[in-house]
Amino acid sequence: MAKKLIIDTDCGIDDAQAIMMALAAPDVEILGITCVFGNAAVENVCQNVLKVLSVCDREGIPVFRGSAGPLVGASNAVSDHFGTDGLGDVLKDKDPLWEKKIQREHAVNAMIRLVSENQNQVSLVALGPLTNLALAVRLDPCFPQKLRDLYIMGGNVEGKGNVTLCAEFNFAMDPESAYVVLEEFFCPTYITSWESACRNSLTWEFFEELINQDAPAARFMKTITAECWAYSRESMRNKRDVYFGPGFVSYDAYAMAACVDSSVVTESIESAVRVELQGSIARGMMAVDRTNQLKKSHNVFIMTKCDRAKFSQLLLKSLRQPCKKS
Incomplete structure (x- = not known):
């Protein structure tokens, strides 16, 4: 039976890669894609x-517009990690009719409806700030128990941050929502932290092989990464490489790979976690409680190692779309 997915995304370049991985996966049915602010304004995310x-x-998959800002307080400045539009600021052929192609139903309402119609069958893959998920549990407190499982790309386990000193981007954009989700979603939850993605990087030579395949999706990926500093090995020497050494990292694709093929994850930590909401340095950081000081009843699984050969094959396959029709 096909695995049913809802993808919640702030569609930057790595989200695009993750979505294409789901589209290419056999026996996966994407019920809908819900959009949230993050890598770009939510209007750009939808587009x-x-x-x-x-x-x-695959234009038949419904797309829903969701939260334009965090649960509490003013919106943070949108990152330019993947360009101001989220896809490298290189696409000129913007669709003037895009709003007509977005579903009228709000993303959070759609999420609740789709999960309620398919109870205990839906895997929710969260690739951006967790605002839509936090709102879903506020509107329907039973929402998490109706899920099959939850996969999150976000958070950090070593206190190494990529947007602040100690916090990862998705959690830092809306710490309150990350807190709510990790406190109130008791379904099986699998987290790919920023550090775990970086520690399972691939080579830049593989990245060149990936984007130079002869298929529309690969050519699209080559275009949107061409002028993006986040896909420049030179830029990374002064950023990510300081912590983890050189390598190509498609963050969100790790969470998606764990969802579509659980054998990709070869090692994980099972632990309680809590998101820090206070402090000028640690706000948005995910604390990992391996000594049970928090006395929580619910643990999550945090990926530490993946099968890079399997992951590489999923990436390669994801960019061979659409398949040529014979």
Whole structure:
């Protein structure tokens, strides 16, 4: 039976890669894609998702507009990690009719409805700030127990941050929502932290092989990464490489790979976690409680190692879309 997915995304370049991985996966049915602010304003996120679906010839999948800012307080400045539009600021052929292609139903309502219609069958893959998920549990407190499982790309386990000194981007953009989700979602929860993605990096030579495949999706990925500093090995020498050494990292794709093929994850930590909401340095950091000081009843699974050969094959396959029709 096909695995049912909802993808919640702030569609930057690595989200696009993760979405294409789900599209290419056998026995996966994407019920809908919900959009949230993060890598770009939510209006750009919606357009980015529509573009990815168009490139892969899968425009029948419904796309829903969700939260435009965090649960509490003013919106943080949107990162330029993947360009101001989330896809490298290189696409000129913007769709003037994009709003007509977005579903009228709000993303959070759609999420609740789709999960309620398919109880204990839906895997929710969260690739951006967790605002839509936090709102879902506020509107329907039973929402988490109706899920099959939850996969999150976000958080950090070593206190190494990529947007602040101690916090990872997705959690830092909306710490309150990350706190709510990790306190109130008791379904099986699998987290790919920033550090775990970085520690399972691939080579830049593989990245060149990946984007130079002869297929529309690969050509699209080559275009949107061409001028993006986040896909420049030179830029990374002064950023990520300081902590983890050189390598190509497609963050969100690790969480998606864990969902579509659980054998990709070869080692993980099972532990209680809590998101820190206070402090000028640690706000948004995910604390890992391996000594049970918090006395929580619910643990999560945090990926530490993956099968890089299997992961590489999933990436390669994801960019061979749409399949040529014979």
